[in-house]
Amino acid sequence: MSSQQDEAQGTLLLPGDSDRRGWGTAHGHHGELLQGVFEFAGSLHRGLVTLPCPIMSTEASVVVTEETPEWTVHPPWKTKALLAARATADILGEKAGGAVSVQSNIPTGFGMGSSTSDVTATIRAVLSAFGGTLPTDRIARIAVEAERAADPLMYDRMLLFAHREGLILEDFKVRMPRIKVIGFVARPEPIDTLALAPARYSRWEIESFRALRGMLRRGAAEGDVAALGRAATASARLNQRFLPIEHFPRLLQVTEETRAAGIEVAHSGSVAGLLFDAADPNLAGKTDRARRELLRIGISHTWEFFTDGDDERLPDS
């Protein structure tokens, strides 16, 4: 899927490095159950609910260099992680610099949160190196400042998150229910998330997000995967006007035929997934059928995971 994995290497220990070191990790996501515009405290905000993808993750390690305030990152193109490391040290009031090393299996340009995952893992690694702590909301704001828009990967629960502001629009106060996802690439070309113009929603679309939000709220509170799936399908459908998936009508057909709970897409990325209730007694039958149906429409490369981290098959590159 990508070559970045090879480029990222483990921490190199050089003479003169201190023994202050830290380590941090963060998972990726698999697109959004919902993305749109939502009311919060009387005004509208762009926001999203990400679908966590625990099989995708980033590890960051930090070695503090006492004698110089400089920060470096490896691989060097992970500049957002560098910004985040510097910002975190500043907030902690630390004068020392450090060497950050980031290793991730999350491909970039697929809308899987590679950048936020790098940044979050880095912030956690810096915190652990200096023995500091920060509230999760503060970590989210550092990530947004470093990236301009960040996914809520630093939180362990379902949120409606204003990704450009680092603001929680609604806290569903539960972990994502256990969902089985069959993932695949729905758009062949990688996408530069930040270069995408923000979707200009019509008033009807803006108001329709309320109905989706209501259903998601119910799905979260009741652990109702069918409700989450319906909301995700509707969100994907609304997103078609902005970043269309070529075979969307056929994918909707597959969703229906395989009795999946829904279909979920990366609203500014390439991946999509069929969602299944992990507690469904006929789960294996449904997912087998789904793989066959996807194959029939030309999607041969799929991967699978559970949203709570009980991973099965990794996407093979």
Next chain:
Amino acid sequence: MSAFRIRKPFTDVVDSAVLPRLIHLSGDLYAAAFQLMKLLPAQFVLQRALEQGQLTERSTVIETTSGTYGLGLAMVCRRLGLPLILVGDTAIDSHLRRRLEALGARVSIVSGQAARTGGIQQARLDRVERIRARHRSPFTPGQYDNTMHANAYGRVAELITESFPQVDALICPVGSGSSSTGIAGFLRLLWPDLVLIGVDTPGSVLFGAPNGRRRLRGLGNGLLPKVLDHSLFDEVHWVPAGDAFAMTRRLHADHTLFMGPTSGAAYQVGQWWTRHNPGGTVLAVMPDEGHRYQRTVFHDAWLRREGLAGVETPREPTEIAHPGDLEDRWSRYAWRRRTRDEVVDLRAAVGTR
């Protein structure tokens, strides 16, 4: 980060009343009971117009209505400190008129004389135009033409999707078409198979039936509103005034739910649909409360004077082959998500009677 949300006072009377209460009636039948449904689009459309600068503090709001939309506008305009002129006709309910005026609205009545030339609706629209010409910054919400009215119902759809795991059928009294078009349009994004049943009344032209006098105000329309999206409807019922009034009384007696006559019409269709489609959740939209109708629908002497006392609601509607065949009785037509032209043309193709 508390594990529960505490209840807080509403910050505004309008806010306290815009959303319906969702109430289980019996079996599979639920009501979405509004105190005053029209408050929601009134608030929404004026807020959007303020945001977009079409409405400023120097504006005068001018609208034609003799009904609850006027009351909604009067409440919202009062809260916003905006002058409001409502154009009605002589059929306006005197209690409603007093309440509108108590809220600071000016009520301009078009007389029967003015109506004789081009119909009362046209006379009212002409009056609106004349008043607009006299004001520097007039704003007309346009409840029949401005599709923004349907968008107001996103909040209702949110309440429904949060409260029900599934709604199989939605029953909506139709007047301007904004609530049915709004609510069903949003819900279909999530429940594409949701059955939408429109409730109209004989004399209304909304769904292609012959134009005539409507004894049940607030239901149906003599004009075709642009807001109404016919292609959302699976089925249409026409409920006559007598049935609706009897069922409004029944709703109160059976469930202690005290609503207006359009709610009675929705109750009638809701009960029938639930009986014929067991196992699916049915939600009937009930647009306003009963207080305005104490001296009419809830008053035996008035019903007798109108010749509508003791009406026995039929158990079943009359199935009609085409809306053009409608007579003054409860009738049902399978609309099948077609446009109005598609349905009307069916008859034109065969040749008019």
